[in-house]
Amino acid sequence: MRYKIAGIVIVAVALVVIVGRVAIRADEFTDEDLKRWEAEYMSVVETGRQLWGSGDLGTNGVACGQCHPNAADTHPETYPKFQQQLGRVVTLGEMFNWCLMNPLEGEPLALDDPRMVALLAYATYERRGVPLAPGSH
Amino acid sequence: MKKHILGVFTVLAVLFVMGVPAGQAPGSSPPLGLPPVPVPENNPQTPEKVALGDKLFHDMRFSSTGEVSCATCHAAEKAFTDSPLRTSEGIDKLTGTRNAPTVLNSAYMTTMFWDGRSPDLEDQSQHPFVNPVEMGLEDHQPILDIVRSDAEYAEAFRDIFGKTGEKITMTEVMMAIAAFERTLIAGDSRFDRYNFAGEEDALTAQEKRGFDLFVNRGRCVSCHLIEETQAVFTDNRFHNIGIGINSIQEEVPAIAGEFLRADATLAEVDVKVLTNPKTSELGRFVVTRDFDGIGSFKTPTLRNIALTGPYMHDGSLATLREVVIHYNNGGVTEKGDPVNDFLSSGIRPLNLDDEEIDDLVAYLESLTSPEFAHLAEDAGSGN
Amino acid sequence: MSSQTRRDFLKTAGAIAAASCLPITTVELAFADTRKNFTFAHISDAHIQQIKGTEFVRNWDRGLIRAVAEANLLEPKPDFVVFGGDLAQLGKKSELDHGAEMLSKLNYKTHCVLGEHDYYLDLGEYWSKLFGDHYYSWDHKGVHFVVLNSILTYDDWTYERWPSAEQRMLEMAGLDNPNGSPFMVGSKQREWLAKDLKKVKKDTPVIVFSHSPIQKIYKGWNFWTEDAEEVQALLKPFDDVTVIYGHVHQIQYNQIGNISFNAVMATAWPWPYPESYAHADVNWPKMTVPMNRANPFFERDATGWQRIDLAGGRADLRYNLFDNTNRTVAYNHDTGRPEDKAFQKKADRVPPQTRY
Numbered sequence: 001m002r003y004k005i006a007g008i009v010i011v012a013v014a015l016v017v018i019v020g021r022v023a024i025r026a027d028e029f030t031d032e033d034l035k036r037w038e039a040e041y042m043s044v045v046e047t048g049r050q051l052w053g054s055g056d057l058g059t060n061g062v063a064c065g066q067c068h069p070n071a072a073d074t075h076p077e078t079y080p081k082f083q084q085q086l087g088r089v090v091t092l093g094e095m096f097n098w099c100l101m102n103p104l105e106g107e108p109l110a111l112d113d114p115r116m117v118a119l120l121a122y123a124t125y126e127r128r129g130v131p132l133a134p135g136s137h
Numbered sequence: 138m139k140k141h142i143l144g145v146f147t148v149l150a151v152l153f154v155m156g157v158p159a160g161q162a163p164g165s166s167p168p169l170g171l172p173p174v175p176v177p178e179n180n181p182q183t184p185e186k187v188a189l190g191d192k193l194f195h196d197m198r199f200s201s202t203g204e205v206s207c208a209t210c211h212a213a214e215k216a217f218t219d220s221p222l223r224t225s226e227g228i229d230k231l232t233g234t235r236n237a238p239t240v241l242n243s244a245y246m247t248t249m250f251w252d253g254r255s256p257d258l259e260d261q262s263q264h265p266f267v268n269p270v271e272m273g274l275e276d277h278q279p280i281l282d283i284v285r286s287d288a289e290y291a292e293a294f295r296d297i298f299g300k301t302g303e304k305i306t307m308t309e310v311m312m313a314i315a316a317f318e319r320t321l322i323a324g325d326s327r328f329d330r331y332n333f334a335g336e337e338d339a340l341t342a343q344e345k346r347g348f349d350l351f352v353n354r355g356r357c358v359s360c361h362l363i364e365e366t367q368a369v370f371t372d373n374r375f376h377n378i379g380i381g382i383n384s385i386q387e388e389v390p391a392i393a394g395e396f397l398r399a400d401a402t403l404a405e406v407d408v409k410v411l412t413n414p415k416t417s418e419l420g421r422f423v424v425t426r427d428f429d430g431i432g433s434f435k436t437p438t439l440r441n442i443a444l445t446g447p448y449m450h451d452g453s454l455a456t457l458r459e460v461v462i463h464y465n466n467g468g469v470t471e472k473g474d475p476v477n478d479f480l481s482s483g484i485r486p487l488n489l490d491d492e493e494i495d496d497l498v499a500y501l502e503s504l505t506s507p508e509f510a511h512l513a514e515d516a517g518s519g520n
Numbered sequence: 521m522s523s524q525t526r527r528d529f530l531k532t533a534g535a536i537a538a539a540s541c542l543p544i545t546t547v548e549l550a551f552a553d554t555r556k557n558f559t560f561a562h563i564s565d566a567h568i569q570q571i572k573g574t575e576f577v578r579n580w581d582r583g584l585i586r587a588v589a590e591a592n593l594l595e596p597k598p599d600f601v602v603f604g605g606d607l608a609q610l611g612k613k614s615e616l617d618h619g620a621e622m623l624s625k626l627n628y629k630t631h632c633v634l635g636e637h638d639y640y641l642d643l644g645e646y647w648s649k650l651f652g653d654h655y656y657s658w659d660h661k662g663v664h665f666v667v668l669n670s671i672l673t674y675d676d677w678t679y680e681r682w683p684s685a686e687q688r689m690l691e692m693a694g695l696d697n698p699n700g701s702p703f704m705v706g707s708k709q710r711e712w713l714a715k716d717l718k719k720v721k722k723d724t725p726v727i728v729f730s731h732s733p734i735q736k737i738y739k740g741w742n743f744w745t746e747d748a749e750e751v752q753a754l755l756k757p758f759d760d761v762t763v764i765y766g767h768v769h770q771i772q773y774n775q776i777g778n779i780s781f782n783a784v785m786a787t788a789w790p791w792p793y794p795e796s797y798a799h800a801d802v803n804w805p806k807m808t809v810p811m812n813r814a815n816p817f818f819e820r821d822a823t824g825w826q827r828i829d830l831a832g833g834r835a836d837l838r839y840n841l842f843d844n845t846n847r848t849v850a851y852n853h854d855t856g857r858p859e860d861k862a863f864q865k866k867a868d869r870v871p872p873q874t875r876y
Contacts, residue, residue: 053694061571062579066789067816069696069741070799073792085817087358088365101354103579103816130798137813137871359817390593397595428590429843478589482582482820482843 041121044114048122051115058104064119067103071123078136093120167322168506170329172367174244174319180259180312182319189293190317193310199280200272202228207265207314210237216444216509217241217321223452227271234417236452239445241506242438244319247373251434251450254424258315263307277307284310323441323506331503333366340503347500350493355464357497359483360436370440370504375421375433376481379468380449382432385418386477392416393431396423420450431479443502444512457498465489558661561591561628562826562837564604564766565786567637568619576618579819580609583787584622586842587825592627594827599660601628604766604784605635605671605731611689613646620650631658635731635766636671636703636742641689643678644669655709657716663725663830666716670705670730670745671767677701695741695791702739703732704746713754725760725833733765735774735781738794738802743768755779760833762851770822771839773849774805775857781805782837782849782858790814790822809860811839811847812872818843 052071055063068074079092086098093116097108109116167173176182193199197206210225211217217240219225225237235251243249249261265271266280274280284290285305295301298309328348331339340348351357361370385392392415416423421430434450448454454463454470466472467486476484489497505513566584569577591601603623608615616638623630632651634644644654654669672678678701682688691699705713720726728734734751737743745751755761761779769791772783793810794802814822820842827838834851837858841847848861863869 053697060577060579061569062577065694065696068792069694070797072794072797082365084815085359087352087363099816102356103819127798356817359815393593394595397593427846428593428840478585480582482586482818485578485819 044118045121045125047115048118048120048125051119052122057100057115058106060105062104064099064104068123071126074123074127075136076120076124076127077130077133079134081135081137092123096120096123168324168329170326170333170368171242171322171324172245172369174322176319177257177259180316182316183297185293186297186313186316187320188317189290189297190313190315192290192293193284193314194317196283198283199266199274200228201274204228205272207262210265210271211240214512216441216512218445220444220446221455223447225271227265227268228273231270231273233268233270234414235450236447238437239441240318240321241323242321242369242440244322245369245438246371246435248435252421252424252430253375253435258318259308259311262311262314262318280310281305281307323508326440326504326506328500328503329368332363332368341499343496343499344503345500346493347496347498347503350489350497351500354489354493355461355487355497356483356485357464361439370438371436373436375430375435376483377420377432377477377479378434378464378484379432379477379480380434380453380463380470381418381451382420382477382479383469383474385415386475388415389419389431389477389479392419393422397426417451428479432477433479433481439501440504441506441509443505444509457501458494461489461494461497461501465494557829557831559594559596559598559827559829561594561598561601562604562764562784562828563587563591563601563623563787564633564784564825565606565635565769565788566603566619566622567606567609567786567788568615568622569609570612570614570618574614576615577609580788581618581622583789583820583823583842584619586820587787587840588622588625590840591825592625598628598827601626601630602729602764603630603632604729604764605633606637606766606786606788607632607635607647608638610686610693611638611641611647616646616650631665631667631729633667633729633731633766634669634671636692637689639669639671640678640692641685655712661830663727663833664717664720666713666726666728668705668709668713668728668730668734668751670732670734670751670765671703672706672709673701673703673746700742702744702746703742705730705734705751706747710747710750710754713751717754717758720758722757723759725830726755726758726762727830727835728755728761728763730763730765731767733768733772733781733783734763735776735805736803737768737772737805738800740797740800741791741794743794752776752779762835764828764835764837771811771847771849772805772808773837773858774807780834780851780858782835784826784837785811785822785824785839785841787823787825807857807859807864809863809869810873811841812844812870813874 051057051064052068053063053065055061057064064071074092076092079095080089082088083090083095083098086094091111093111096116096119100106100108194207197204197209199206205228209227210219212219219237222237224232224235226232238251243258249255249258255261255264263277266274267276284294285302291301294305294309297313298305300309327339328344330336331345332348352363360372360374360376362368362372363370382389396419419431421433421435422428424430442457446455446457448457448460454460459470463470464484465487468476468480468484502513563584567580568584569580571577591598607619607623634647634654638644638647648654655667657664657666659665678688682691691697692701694700717726730745732745733743733748734745735748736745755763756777756779759778763779763781764784765781766784766786768783769786769789770783770793771785772781774781790811794800795804811822821844822841824839824841824844827840829836829838832853834853836848836850839847839849847863849858850861851857852859863873
């Protein structure tokens with residue numbers, strides 16, 4: 001029994017070493033990790049960019065990009081903020097849902113729906129580098 | 138301990154002298170759900186001024202027949218309206234074109250009348266006296282004669298304004314009436330307790346669904362404002378929601394053209410809007426001569442709305458359900474009718490089903506303040 | 521009691537409104553030649569968009585309907601109306617027909633300009649059947665008017681790049697689409713323009729209507745005309761030239777030498793200012809005071825149409841902004857450029873004009 005367990009452990013360690021790029025320690029990551037994570041992220045940004053221009057999110061064919069080319073005038077850096085149209089402080093995703101329901105005449109997305117995440121990733125990406133200004137109008 | 142009490146007393150005394158709104162105890166804050174009442178610097182609130190305004194508000198001698206006062210159309214026992222009248226009845230039961238809005242919470246409005254032609258409560262109070270279908274006086278002289286000669290009035294004006302005889306003018310009369318009206322505020326409804334005091338059980342499940350519709354799919358909150366810490370339920374702006382204007386669509390070019398060509402000072406606006414139904418439908422346009430104003434009327438507050446029917450500037454919608462249906466249809470009362478060209482761009486079909494309409498109406502009925510709750514049983518907004 | 525009586529209040533409101541409804545003859549003009557004073561209306565960028573069958577996007581329909589209804593109320597009446605381009609969204613016959621039907625309700629003669637959304641499906645063939653020539657000129661009350669088709673582009677992009685007309689239209693339809701191609705007037709029209717302007721006297725006011733800006737403002741969103749300098753050179757010899765353009769869906773104005781440039785609003789939807797796109801390289805006309813930030817609850821906010829007064833040979837634009845305070849950008853003869861009548865000075869601006 002002991003040999004069995006030891007054997008499994010040896011195989012596991014060997015596998016890890018062979019598969020290998022993944023660091024063994026939790027608090028270390030490599031350049032390859034960073035590159036891979038960035039690529040994973042940009043793939044979602046790209047999905048968001050396509051959804052942004054697609055016209056399929058609502059029911060009337062209107063696309064986010066018709067009024068917000070390159071996600072301009074969405075101001076991700078100002079959220080959360082008091083949103084006049086909802087009468088309360090909201091996050092950017094809630095405002096996206098307002099647009100989905102109103103100018104796009106569609107249904108809201110769950111805030112963790114992959115499509116919502118993609119839209120948020122794209123809009124925030126287009127606004128990278130701008131300082132935070134939460135609550136501003 | 139003694140020092141403490143003295144300190145509190147001093148603070149209260151100071152607040153009292155500063156003239157905190159007299160409708161409530163000095164130092165008290167507005168009802169739940171409402172912000173502090175705006176009070177102009179040149180017309181501070183005092184209990185005496187409020188009492189004088191109350192008396193003037195109820196005085197029927199200020200009409201040509203001696204039978205009409207402000208309270209005739211704005212009766213306390215009807216939540217300061219003349220519900221169920223569609224349009225108000227003045228002297229000799231003459232009717233105008235407009236439904237009497239409630240005076241409750243009008244202190245939070247930034248203009249007065251459905252078309253905002255008056256800038257404040259003080260100014261507004263002088264006009265019904267000289268309108269031919271309201272109090273019917275030729276001018277304000279009869280009022281001045283009474284307040285200058287009547288012993289009780291004379292004493293009050295002297296004590297409050299330091300004016301006697303010929304020195305008493307309509308300005309003082311208007312200031313007193315406005316001061317009284319500034320005490321007519323009402324909040325603390327079951328909705329307020331739910332939304333601002335965290336009382337989860339203050340609203341029923343249906344009313345909560347209605348509130349969700351009000352903010353989201355109903356799109357009401359953009360004009361009937363509810364915010365994080367208070368709700369006045371009006372944006373103080375003017376919107377064409379398709380009431381009245383739809384019936385004169387073909388004639389708008391002719392009537393509007395007339396106004397655009399007319400003299401800029403239009404002294405007769407006040408009379409024209411109440412005596413000419415077609416002119417009345419132009420709404421804000423007759424004040425600003427701006428295209429945006431065509432068929433536009435001021436967003437009223439929704440507080441105590443269950444008690445103040447019938448609804449809209451012309452009283453044309455009898456029940457809250459009809460109101461919600463009008464909005465659900467996208468700005469027409471009969472579904473499928475064409476909308477007018479100047480419809481506010483915030484108005485669109487809502488696609489609510491019958492149950493959702495009922496939910497929204499139930500929510501609106503939760504906006505009644507407790508001091509008027511007893512009227513709700515009698516009024517019955519009628520689902 | 522407020523310091524303002526109701527009489528004063530009404531007087532002010534009425535006076536402002538009255539002044540804004542009358543031709544701007546109350547404006548102080550140093551060199552005003554009143555023989556050339558008249559008014560016309562300009563409606564643009566309706567973007568009528570088909571969903572399916574006879575169903576169109578209600579939002580854009582309402583914008584055009586409202587502009588037409590308001591233009592019909594103008595007092596005094598305008599001499600004519602210009603439609604500034606992008607009547608359709610994807611150049612479809614159904615969209616052009618639906619748009620033409622709404623425009624037909626105007627009580628005035630209409631001169632139309634091509635936009636890229638009208639053009640790139642069938643290269644303006646059906647559009648011509650409805651509205652006539654792609655570029656032309658006419659004279660009216662001593663002013664020479666020119667309409668240019670300024671949204672053409674390089675031949676290989678137009679004729680060879682795309683497998684279908686629909687695809688070509690779609691690629692040009694996305695404002696931020698990197699597959700797009702810069703607008704231009706092109707050599708053929710420049711030759712025509714040179715010939716056309718030969719017969720015009722140097723002191724005759726010239727007004728040019730185009731869709732793209734005849735300037736190079738921001739290439740990423742095609743706020744651009746590739747041969748802007750060549751066209752401007754043709755206009756340089758004249759004393760009073762104004763270019764009035766659509767496409768940008770926002771208030772813009774500029775002065776380059778003797779030429780004033782004025783953008784018109786869309787009736788459909790507003791666009792952000794290029795400077796709000798943080799990564800943009802923008803040649804921004806710095807004198808422009810931006811329009812207010814829109815409240816999207818009011819679908820018509822930041823959309824509108826224009827009443828244009830010709831006063832002394834220059835154009836004063838009164839922007840009729842739905843659900844918003846109107847703006848007037850008038851030519852200032854002292855400073856020699858267009859200026860906003862209310863907000864040109866920074867100190868006079870209001871919060872909604874602060875933009876990121």
